[in-house]
Amino acid sequence: MKRYVIALAVGLCSALPSHAQFQKPEDAVKYRKAAFTVMATHFGRIGAMAQGRVPFDGAAAAANAEIVAEIAKLPYMAFVEGTGGNEKGSPKANVWSERAKFDEAAKNLQTEAAKLALAAKANNLDQLKAAFGNTARTCKACHDNFRND
Amino acid sequence: MKRYVIALAVGLCSALPSHAQFQKPEDAVKYRKAAFTVMATHFGRIGAMAQGRVPFDGAAAAANAEIVAEIAKLPYMAFVEGTGGNEKGSPKANVWSERAKFDEAAKNLQTEAAKLALAAKANNLDQLKAAFGNTARTCKACHDNFRND
Numbered sequence: 001m002k003r004y005v006i007a008l009a010v011g012l013c014s015a016l017p018s019h020a021q022f023q024k025p026e027d028a029v030k031y032r033k034a035a036f037t038v039m040a041t042h043f044g045r046i047g048a049m050a051q052g053r054v055p056f057d058g059a060a061a062a063a064n065a066e067i068v069a070e071i072a073k074l075p076y077m078a079f080v081e082g083t084g085g086n087e088k089g090s091p092k093a094n095v096w097s098e099r100a101k102f103d104e105a106a107k108n109l110q111t112e113a114a115k116l117a118l119a120a121k122a123n124n125l126d127q128l129k130a131a132f133g134n135t136a137r138t139c140k141a142c143h144d145n146f147r148n149d
Numbered sequence: 150m151k152r153y154v155i156a157l158a159v160g161l162c163s164a165l166p167s168h169a170q171f172q173k174p175e176d177a178v179k180y181r182k183a184a185f186t187v188m189a190t191h192f193g194r195i196g197a198m199a200q201g202r203v204p205f206d207g208a209a210a211a212a213n214a215e216i217v218a219e220i221a222k223l224p225y226m227a228f229v230e231g232t233g234g235n236e237k238g239s240p241k242a243n244v245w246s247e248r249a250k251f252d253e254a255a256k257n258l259q260t261e262a263a264k265l266a267l268a269a270k271a272n273n274l275d276q277l278k279a280a281f282g283n284t285a286r287t288c289k290a291c292h293d294n295f296r297n298d
Binding site: 021027030031038041070071 | 170176179180182183184186187190194216219220223
C-alpha cells in the first residue's frame with residue numbers, strides 16, 4: 001500500500017525521472033521558463049514599489065525579495081545543451097559556446113538578488129530602489145548577450 | 150538614467166503591474182502553473198530516491214526538499230476567482246465554493262513539505278520515505294477534491 005501510494009504520488013506530483021536531472025530537453029525548458037515566471041512575478045512586485053506605482057511596503061518587499069533570491073539559484077542548471085533556438089526569447093547558441101561567461105552572468109544575478117533581499121530587510125525605500133536597479137541590470141545584461149530579441 | 154534603467158528593467162524582468170497581485174486572470178494561472186512545475190520537479194527528485202530509482206543522496210534530498218517547502222507557499226494566492234474550468238488539470242469550481250476546505254488542503258501540503266525538509270536534513274532514507282509519502286498524500290488529496298481529471 002505504501003509503495004502504491006508513493007508510486008501514485010510520483011505520477012501525480014512530479015514529472016521527473018530517476019536517472020537524470022531532466023529526462024527530456026523539453027522538461028528542462030519548461031522548468032527554467034517556470035522558474036523565470038515565478039521570479040519575474042515577485043521581482044515585478046518590488047519594481048512596482050521602486051517605481052512608485054504602489055506604496056512602499058517593507059514587509060512585502062522583503063518577502064518578495066527573499067523569493068527572488070531563492071528562485072534566482074534555480075533556472076541555470078536547466079540550460080542544457082541542445083535547448084537553444086532562434087525564436088524570440090530563446091537562448092542564443094553562445095549560452096553554450098561561452099558557457100563560463102553565461103555562468104558568470106547568472107552568478108551576477110544571484111549576487112545582486114541576495115543583496116536585494118538584504119536591502120529589502122532594511123525597510124528603506126532608497127536602499128530598495130538602488131538594489132532593485134542593480135539586480136535589474138543583471139537581468140538586462142544577460143538578456144542582451146544571451147537571449148534572442 | 151536611473152529611472153530609465155528601472156523602467157526598462159521592469160519591462161524586461163517582470164510581468165506584473167502595480168495595482169494588483171495579478172493584473173490579468175491569465176497571469177495568475179501562468180504563475181501558479183509555473184510554481185507547481187518548479188515544485189514538482191524538485192519533489193520528483195526526492196521521489197526518485199524514495200522509490201530507489203536513484204541512489205539516496207542526503208544533501209541532494211535536503212536541497213530539493215528545501216525548495217519544495219518554499220515553493221509550496223506560493224501557488225495558492227494565485228487561485229483567483231474566475232480562473233477555474235472544466236478541462237483536465239484545471240481547478241474545479243469548488244476551489245472557490247469551498248475555499249476554506251481548499252485553503253486547508255493547501256496548508257496540509259505546506260505543513261508536510263516543511264516536515265519533509267526537516268526529515269531530509271536528518272540524512273536517513275527511511276525518514277525521507279515516510280515524509281515523502283505523507284507529502285505526496287497531500288498532493289493527491291487536493292487533486293482528488295479540487296482538480297478536474
